Amino acid sequence: MSLTSKLFRLYLDYRLRRIDHFRRHPHAVQQEQFRARLAAGRKTAFGRDHGLQGVRTLEQFQQAVPTTDYEGFKGYVERMLTGERSVTAPGVVSFYARSSGTTSDRSKYIPITRHSILWNHTLGMRDVVAMYLDAYPASKLLQGKTLTLGGSCMMEGKNLVGDLSGVLLHETARWGTSLRAPKIETALLADFEQKIARIAAECTSQRIAAFAGVPSWNLELMHGILQYTGKKNLLEVWPDLELFLHGGVEFAPYRRAFEELIPSEQMHYWENYNASEGFFAAQDDASRDDMLLMLDYGTFYEFRDGDRIVPLEGVEVGKTYAIIITSDNGLWRYEIGDTVTFTSTDPYRIRFAGRTRQFINVFGEELIVDNADRALVEACQKTGAVVHDYSVAPIYMSVDRQGAHEWIIEFEQQPASIEAFSEELDRALRAVNSDYDAKRRSTIERQHLTLVERGFFLQWMRSRGKNKVPRLVQDRRVADDMHKELSKQK
Numbered sequence: 001m002s003l004t005s006k007l008f009r010l011y012l013d014y015r016l017r018r019i020d021h022f023r024r025h026p027h028a029v030q031q032e033q034f035r036a037r038l039a040a041g042r043k044t045a046f047g048r049d050h051g052l053q054g055v056r057t058l059e060q061f062q063q064a065v066p067t068t069d070y071e072g073f074k075g076y077v078e079r080m081l082t083g084e085r086s087v088t089a090p091g092v093v094s095f096y097a098r099s100s101g102t103t104s105d106r107s108k109y110i111p112i113t114r115h116s117i118l119w120n121h122t123l124g125m126r127d128v129v130a131m132y133l134d135a136y137p138a139s140k141l142l143q144g145k146t147l148t149l150g151g152s153c154m155m156e157g158k159n160l161v162g163d164l165s166g167v168l169l170h171e172t173a174r175w176g177t178s179l180r181a182p183k184i185e186t187a188l189l190a191d192f193e194q195k196i197a198r199i200a201a202e203c204t205s206q207r208i209a210a211f212a213g214v215p216s217w218n219l220e221l222m223h224g225i226l227q228y229t230g231k232k233n234l235l236e237v238w239p240d241l242e243l244f245l246h247g248g249v250e251f252a253p254y255r256r257a258f259e260e261l262i263p264s265e266q267m268h269y270w271e272n273y274n275a276s277e278g279f280f281a282a283q284d285d286a287s288r289d290d291m292l293l294m295l296d297y298g299t300f301y302e303f304r305d306g307d308r309i310v311p312l313e314g315v316e317v318g319k320t321y322a323i324i325i326t327s328d329n330g331l332w333r334y335e336i337g338d339t340v341t342f343t344s345t346d347p348y349r350i351r352f353a354g355r356t357r358q359f360i361n362v363f364g365e366e367l368i369v370d371n372a373d374r375a376l377v378e379a380c381q382k383t384g385a386v387v388h389d390y391s392v393a394p395i396y397m398s399v400d401r402q403g404a405h406e407w408i409i410e411f412e413q414q415p416a417s418i419e420a421f422s423e424e425l426d427r428a429l430r431a432v433n434s435d436y437d438a439k440r441r442s443t444i445e446r447q448h449l450t451l452v453e454r455g456f457f458l459q460w461m462r463s464r465g466k467n468k469v470p471r472l473v474q475d476r477r478v479a480d481d482m483h484k485e486l487s488k489q490k
Helices: 003-024 024-040 044-047 059-065 070-081 114-135 165-172 192-203 215-229 252-261 369-383 419-432 434-440 458-462 477-489
Strands: 095-099 106-114 147-148 151-158 158-164 210-213 243-246 268-275 280-281 291-294 299-306 310-313 320-327 334-345 348-355 387-397 403-414 448-452
Touching: 003 024, 024 299, 024 320, 024 419, 044 070, 070 106, 095 147, 095 165, 106 114, 106 165, 106 215, 106 310, 114 268, 147 192, 151 165, 158 165, 210 215, 215 243, 215 252, 215 320, 215 387, 215 458, 268 291, 280 310, 280 320, 310 348, 310 434, 348 369, 348 403, 348 458, 369 419, 387 458, 387 477, 403 477, 419 434, 419 448, 434 448, 458 477
Parallel strands: 095 158, 147 210, 210 243, 243 268, 403 448
Antiparallel strands: 095 106, 151 158, 268 280, 280 291, 291 348, 299 310, 299 320, 320 334, 334 348, 387 403
8 A cells, every 4th residue: 555545545444533523522522613603794894794702602693694505695606706804704705616507507506615616525435435435444545546527617807616526526636646537637628528438538547446526427428438448348358447526416317327337346336425515414323224314514404394493403204395505615504405304313314305495396396306216216126128318397277188207318228118017107106196196086097208319318417517406306397398399309
């Protein structure tokens, strides 16, 4: 093992002790975060606007600062983008994660402070490695490199703007070069085909032990590697592969495709939750499929259940909450648009439950992403199908037809019978959602399937500047836009 790896191991041991500390003392650690955020906020324009100088308790804080979303916070972001100092965080903020969201074409500029790059996002990825190595002490992960498929970024005036992964790669390029691939110039290429070609040329001769990134984009990269090398699976290219670090979307629909490309019982899939607004959670136990909520990353958490908002100590196991954060990124009681379900409160563990706006309830069916993912996995298991990506939208009622859902699906491997797949999907949906089942018996038809060619969703995302496929959409905007794209291809 190299000196770099040995030093990194020592650091990881230190972080495991810190993680164990907040597992055992979660409320005290969150109080520390609360006080630190208040102290920083008092030095800002936001703090003056909201009287943070006189705030000491959570109750006072909640009275002084209303919850907000991007639209409510945008005015402060626009001031930061001009270079104004200490607007919502001390000093000048010159890094921004730009996102169009999943159901809107309007760009969002999420501020990223240099402090949060070091002590939130980067710390999170190091902790993921620490917890993985703690779970698998015989791992040879540090003897190889992690192939990170990130996005791109560019300068807009004096600000560095782009995908979160691109900004992080740009700002951490000088660290961990012996443990990461490809070269930073390749990693930040904006053209995806060119990026895959360069990665294939650079990395197929290297010792790659892990992948990291969004599942759908990594699948495209893996297919490109196989095409470049002429090999049948990834183990023939990189026999030391043992880990895929994934996040951003539910992994279950992609698992079978990964297992076919990497046919190894030694391959592990490790989840983390690193959003543009912050690094929030990571898997810490190989025997579980949930994630540990990370409590010492410069974020103070609140959680909304309907109109009720509670701090960490107020959450209940089995309930789903919208996340509200006050963070070292300069976000104040900011609702990020994600929901999580608590699976444990000792320690605090969560599962990602979806976006607050990604659901379909046009007919009273209350279909959420978790329902759709579970049903899809079951339908694939029953029919031998492998789904690459999908999106669902309502089909509205008319004079001569009932309502329904349209599932736009891209298969990695088609089932022998589309009819059998559709039947199994319908059956599974009705089993996991009683409201959907009730509406199927009265109001809506079985789902309609629209099948698209391989590569369709990737092309659609790239042309729209998105990095995630909207899973469930309450109206027809996304589906109709996809149909326009389909009509161009005919």
